[in-house]
Amino acid sequence: LERLVWLVNGSPTVYDAIFPEVIDHIERNAENDREYRYVLADHARCLAFMLGDGIVPSNSGAGYLARLLIRRALRFMDKSGYRDTLFSIVAKHISLLEQDFPELAGARDRIDEILEIETGKFRAAVEKGRAMVKRHMKKEGKITAEKLIEFYDSHGIHPEIVKEIAGVEVPANFESMVADRHLKAQKKEKREEMPSYDVSTVPLYYEKDYASEFDAEIVIADGTTVILDQTLFYPEGGGERTDTGVLVQNGVTAQVKEAKKAGNAILHVLDRKLKKGKVHGTIDWERRYAMMRHHTATHIINAAARTVLGDHVWQAGSELDEHEARLDITHYKRINEEETERIEKVANEVVARAIPVEKTFMPREEAEARFGFRLYQGGAPKSSELRVVNIEGVDTEACGGMHVDNTAEIGFIKITGLERLQDGVERIRFCAGERALEYMQRQERLLRDVAAVLGAQPENVVKAAEKLVREWKSARKEVEHLQKNMGAGAVAYEGVKIITSDNLLPSAIKELTREKAVVISGSVKNERAILTIASSPDLPIDCSEIAREVGKMMDGGGGKKTIAQAGGSPERLAEAKEKAIELVKAEITRRMKK
Structure with a gap:
């Protein structure tokens, strides 16, 4: 046109x-x-x-x-x-x-x-x-x-x-x-090639998503891997981790460590061998239900982020287990604290509205005509039939994962962290239900512990911390001032001041080695000794050579010409310091004679 x-x-x-x-x-x-x-x-x-x-x-x-x-x-x-x-x-x-x-x-x-x-x-x-x-x-x-x-x-x-x-x-x-x-x-890395099996496993987890026990038959037993004719074990996929649980056969219990798809079959990886025949299966329901909450919460957080940040937000990836979930979304700048709080607020408003979560299989054309291409937040599946998870008025996605029946079952969603995954992609970490409550309880315990250390009420922790930092900065300045004046008591050798005080701050060492001076200072931290050797730039001394020589008595040493360190056992620190003083004096004498 x-x-x-x-x-x-x-x-x-x-x-x-x-x-x-x-x-x-x-x-x-x-x-x-x-x-x-x-x-x-x-x-x-x-x-x-x-x-x-x-x-x-x-x-x-x-x-x-x-x-x-x-x-x-x-x-x-x-x-x-x-x-x-x-x-x-x-x-x-x-x-x-x-x-x-x-x-x-x-x-x-x-x-x-x-x-x-x-x-x-x-x-x-x-x-x-x-x-x-x-x-x-x-x-x-x-x-x-x-x-x-x-x-x-x-x-x-x-x-x-x-x-x-x-x-x-x-x-x-x-x-x-x-x-x-x-x-x-x-070009994607080649996936692990799965064995081909001429059998199909009926996925009971879609029609009986709140069941935890089932009866089935092992139709193929291959070492510690078995295939059942039907199963409640959800195989890992769509960012959701696999179900775990047990299979019992004739009084023998085998732990199901993992379930994964291989064509139309679902493989169950066990901790021991079982034979062909009837089994009774039980999934770890607490783990499954926590993941159902987290998966539905992922859809809600995605919708809340779109509401707060704009329609440009798309899912760029997700992963969840029973402990926490993370959602990667497209966004052109860092998400700030105010936006994070608004996303969390909008998400929990959806939870509180107790909206039914519809899970329906429908033809692809019908789903696209009804819901549009926002369906494909997690990528477009190849099948002609889609499983559509619809939270009416909030979010609709093509999704094969496990979900609760109503948003109210989630209980509460708590965002626990943000990070920039790459340029243009932000990661939101969160947890839901009991995991969210456990997270809040941990944060409260931490706050009470900090308040106890500071000798303040929890609501006054910030003021108490600010006061402590001010006092610490003031004390540090005083220490720096005192350490910088230590040069007056230094030992003079061939016109060079040799300062051997321990636990000197880096700023003090720098100040003390401005002109015609050498500092040899030891310190012990976390049961490890550090010996610092520093010299002023006007002296023809290579501190790195001295540190390497002293390091032979410890665990090694090295650094730059004007400042270097050797580290090792605290028991060798005094001896190493004496050796460093001896080497410095010898180096000064040798250089001065030239």
């Missing part, structure tokens, strides 16, 4: 026909070269849709492509002397598209923030990159094609910057070489 509009319009290019306002905007704000106006306009339009659809710039997958486009656009802006921000061009597109794509208007602020953050990262990468390339050239004298790709792919240093600094030739197929590198990286 766009080409048809171009043909009818008679414009110089398709860009002039489709978004002339954007081209005009770029031309008015570019100081010199107009050569890049079309590619800038095209990249900005693409970014409006990519970022509007929730793609978060990163170093992998679709996020890598978004970052690639952003940085390419920024380079073209620099070349053309464009005076405004990249978002100013993207915003122009949004204003032209928002009538047909209203979701872009809703994402405007988020897109602006993402582009501001990415611009800052690009500028920092360029500055860091220039220094990195110069260091490499100084050391190696050349830059290979592979190194050129590494600079670009791992550090964000564009080959044109490298060419400007080092004068290297950029391969004509450079971008293809980068793409090939990514394709190789995306």
